[in-house]
Amino acid sequence: MAQDGAVTEAPPDVRADTRARIQQAALELFARTGFEQVTADEIADAAGISRRTFFRCFATKADAVWGEFGAHVDRLERLLAATRDDQPVLASICAAYVEVNDYAAEDLPILRQRMALILGEPALQAHSQVRYADVDRVVAEHVARRTGQAPDALLPRLVATSTRAAATTAFEVWLADGTTTLAAALHAAFEQLALGFPGLRTPPARP
Amino acid sequence: MAQDGAVTEAPPDVRADTRARIQQAALELFARTGFEQVTADEIADAAGISRRTFFRCFATKADAVWGEFGAHVDRLERLLAATRDDQPVLASICAAYVEVNDYAAEDLPILRQRMALILGEPALQAHSQVRYADVDRVVAEHVARRTGQAPDALLPRLVATSTRAAATTAFEVWLADGTTTLAAALHAAFEQLALGFPGLRTPPARP
DNA sequence: TGCCGGGTGGCACTCGGTGTCACTAACGTG
C-alpha cells in the first residue's frame, strides 16, 4: 500500500519516512481529539501501519509528539560548546536557546500545535520532564566548564534548571499571546532572570 | 486479617489508616527494588489489602510516594497569603519554601528516601511535573497579587517556575551532599537566583 | 428486625508497551 512508484523516489531510510508519516498522523489526531483519547491503534491505522511498527518507531505515544528532540539537544550542546569565553554565561545560554528555537515561518504552525500539546496535556507535561533532563545536563555541563565547578554542584544545576524554566515559560507566553515572537519572549525571560527579576522591585508604587 | 483488637484503637478514619500502611509498605518496596520493578499487587500484598483497594487509596503508584503532598501545597498557599507586603517577593517565597520543608529530625530519613525516589526514578520525575504545576500556580498567584500583574503573565509564571527550579535543585544537592541542611541549601539557591547568579560573574580569574 | 452506607474484594476490561516469530523484499555473492 502507498507503494507509490518504484524508481521515482529514492528510498534512503524507509524508517525515517514512516516516522514522519506517523508523527504527522499522530499530531493531527492528538490536536483534534486530545492526547489521552487517541489510542495507539488509531494512530497506526491513520498512518497505515501496524501497532507494532508504531512502537518500533516511537518508544512511547508521547515520543510521537516530541519528534526529533534529541537532535535539538545535540545542537544545543554544540552551540554551547562553540561559545566565546568573554560572553556572559547566561547570555551564551540565552543565545543558544534562541538559536535552537529559530524556526522557519512555515514551521511555526506545527510548532504551535506541538507545544500546545506538550504544555497543555498533563500526560505530555509529565513526559517532558524526562526530555528536559537531557537539556539540563547539557547546560549544567556548560556552566560547569565556564565556572570551573563540578556539573552537579549547586550553581551549574541551578542555572540549568532555572534557564530551562525561563525557556519553557517563554514558550508558554508565546503560545498564549500570539503577538510576540518566540525570540522576544526568550530574551525577556532571560533578562528578568539575569538581573534578579527587576520587575519584582517596582510594585505599583510604594508610599 | 490484621483485625488487631476491637476497642483498643479508636477508628477515626479507616481510610487514612490504610493509606498510611500502604504508603509505608510501598516506600520500603520502592527503595529496595526500584519503582518500576515493584508491581501494584506486591504493594497490596505487603500492605495486607487488595490491589483494588490500593488504587482506591492512591490513584497512581506514584501517588503512594508523594503522600500528602496536596496538604503541603495548601500550607504553602496559606504561608504566602500571610506574607507581609514590605518583604521582598523572592524572600517571601523562599521563607515559605523553607517553612513548608521544615521537617522534624526524626522525619528526615523518610524524607530522604522519598526525595531520592522522586528525584532519581524517571517515572517519578515525570509524575512530579504534574504535582509541581500546583505549586507553580500557587506561587504565580502570589507574585501576581504582589506585582499587580495577571497570574499568567511572564513575570509571575517565570518567578514561579524558576523558584521551584531553585527549590528542587536545593533538594538535589541536599540529598547528594548530606552535610548541609535543607534550609541552607534553599537559602543558597534563592540567593543566587535573587542576585542574578553572582557566582557566574566570578570565574576562576580573568587575566 | 430490617434498612442503609461506607470500605472492601473479586472480576473483567481497556490500553500502553514488550518479546517473539514468521514473512517479505532488497541486496550481494557463488
Next chain:
DNA sequence: CACGTTAGTGACACCGAGTGCCACCCGGCA
C-alpha cells in the same frame, strides 16, 4: 539463477497500570 543475509514489517501472546461494576460485610439506626 539460486542462495544466504539483512532490515522492516505484521500478527500474536503477554505483562502491568488503571477503571468500572457488582457482591459482600459490618457498624449504625429507626
